[in-house]
């Protein structure tokens with residue numbers, strides 16, 4: 001398309017020069033449509049001028065092999081055999097899959113012999129089998145164009161559906177769930193949560209083939225704002241919030257600001273109340289009744305209730321991997337109930353001795369992938385902020401992107417749709 005436009009412009013320029021030479025009186029004609037200038041359209045594909053061939057396009061049928069296609073296009077067996085051998089180390093012809101596009105380019109003469117067989121392995125890669133005398137096989141790529149997009153969405157049912165509604169690939173949900181793995185549980189996002197993303201999309205001709213880089217992201221979850229900006233340090237690209245803090249959160253070392261460990265995690269201990277040996281799958285921190293207990297990380301409260309042995313306890317799911325639990329509370333902090341989203345360091349309850357306990361303490365339990373582990377021996381992800389010396393660079397980038405994010409408007413349609421429900 002671009003190419004033919006260029007040729008057309010060039011032709012127009014020639015005609016303009018010609019007219020000028022002929023005399024000034026005809027200048028007015030230049031802007032008039034001129035039938036005598038044919039628009040030269042060059043039909044290019046795969047780096048070849050299709051106009052110089054008989055073009056046969058098709059899709060590989062079930063059980064159809066390369067040889068079938070080549071035979072009917074007048075390539076004799078010995079040549080096919082030679083081609084298959086030549087192709088062996090470049091592209092295994094047995095990998096041709098039904099449903100994939102191919103093109104055969106044949107000689108424009110009485111033989112109609114195939115000169116090229118082109119197989120589209122995927123949206124980007126294609127294999128060119130050059131069938132002429134020496135025979136060549138090459139894997140080539142179509143031009144991938146990246147376009148920048150700014151989108152905003154309000155979740156009315158699921159993130160997936162919202163992305164479809166705003167004509168985005170579902171792959172974007174994967175990207176976002178990774179960026180926010182430590183802050184937002186994407187299995188439990190809510191109606192009314194909203195997001196904005198600035199990112200690039202990869203296109204081959206008219207087909208979207210993937211997502212490029214996420215340049216900036218914003219997510220409003222439970223009315224809390226989460227910004228995310230990618231930044232490279234130590235050769236690693238990580239996401240940071242507007243204060244240059246890593247989105248990858250480390251847990252607090254303990255759920256109490258002050259307190260001493262009165263009993264460690266062990267597979268075997270003598271239970272002071274039950275008077276028998278049993279595993280202790282938690283760490284006890286002793287502290288006076290009423291001492292605030294803190295959430296060790298961002299997450300969602302999945303249980304806040306009383307049970308005979310646990311007493312008053314809170315359980316928090318932090319992400320797909322980690323869950324924590326806090327037992328024997330004297331009482332819950334106000335507003336802490338199942339479904340509540342808490343931030344790291346938030347007070348969730350107060351030390352007590354409800355349930356099976358000899359004195360005031362919090363029994364802290366830690367799950368990794370559904371299994372109780374000793375949090376004090378876990379190798380947990382580091383949470384390193386942007387380094388001081390890189391802060392000016394980070395801030396300059398971030399300021400621009402944050403401004404752009406903030407300028408993006410949520411679609412009124414989506415808001416209205418939500419209000420209806």
Ligand SMILES: [Zn+2]
Nearest residue numbers: 282283284363
């Ligand atoms: Zn305990």
